[in-house]
Amino acid sequence: MIAAVNAGIALLLLGLAIWTIAARDTFAAIVGFVAYGLLLALAWVALRGVDVALTEAAIGGGLTGVLLIRAAAKLRATEAASNAERPALPTRLAAAIMAGGVTAALALVVLRTAGPAPTLAPEVAANIGATGVANPITAVLLAFRAMDTLLEAIVLLFALIGVWSLAPDHLWGGRPGARYRADPDGILAYLARLLPPLGIIVGFYIFWIGADLPGGKFQGATILAAMWLLAMMAGLADAPPVSRRWLRAALVAGPAAFIAVGAAGVGIAGAFLGYPEGLAKALIIVIEVALLPSLVLTLGLIMAGAPERTAA
């Protein structure tokens, strides 16, 4: 039974991937990609990675999908001209042969690797007690490999700086994206009033439960940012001008707190991001709570895009 479900998911994934690659219309291809992302989340559940499934559904399918759909709408005028540059048959054939080779090589690797993969799970199991959290993935993200998570938050911040720096000179410091106008009695405005209270509860729940069960700050922050985006798209909220000092302080606060805890670890526990005995859980909560607002703002503003209007 489970095997049949897995085979069905795998086949649907392949079908949607083919659709995403081959569909003539870019908009249709991206809708296929969003469905693909959600189905991929199911595949992650089948692979026993519920935390990964949540991240894939929220960020891989949801946020990336919205980002690409909006870009497709803006680039619609250029679509026909680009399509005229489709490579000739010999090129396509060569590409197909090469892609087939890549697939064949990887399939061989999958079929030929035998025995259990090398694993650090026993080390995690032996040391998770010291962190005070019960979700092993949160323990890895915020204790054993906290450096990865710190750098991940900084990568997001760099991406935001990169997006902002693409603003034309005269709009630098202005408000990101276009001002959305929606019918105040329409379904979008209705949903933008109805969903955020629920979404905010769900977002905080997923954030808080991450200590013990699948969930965590990135998944929770994505849901909170999505609620903000919904309000922005319905015209009920507006993105702040990127030159605001409070905004910049709030964006940097999370990673800065993370670095401060890490630096304190050098003195107290003898290593950067080392936690003293018994204080690990408290410090993890400090980092998580400090990171959450920064992540919500960073994700929301990355989605909003480069400044397109003056600050006034």
Add this chain to the structure above:
Amino acid sequence: MTDAPTLYGLCAAALIGLGVYGFIVNPQPLRKLLAFNVVGSGVFVLFGAIAHRGGALGWGGDPVPQALLITGIVVAFAATALAVALLLRLADEADSVTLADAAPAKPDVTARDR
């Protein structure tokens, strides 16, 4: 019948191949970005499927690769967002997003920037 990790491993291999093909063949930059994301998700699944055979210890999956995957998905999103922003700015400046060698001459940027 194969077990789930092998099945998804093979599926991931096919996804990566499909993405590579789309990335080369499709002339639209946005479609290349889409294909690149298919490659990326295929790599993630392949990694997850191979790691799945690692120690379970009652958790189901190995938490270390899963934590790396979560980081990977977030970083992939950041890179995609930056690429989309670059693409939109290019369309703004040049009124076309062609990647062909003989790209049309760009209009005077400073004049447009008022």
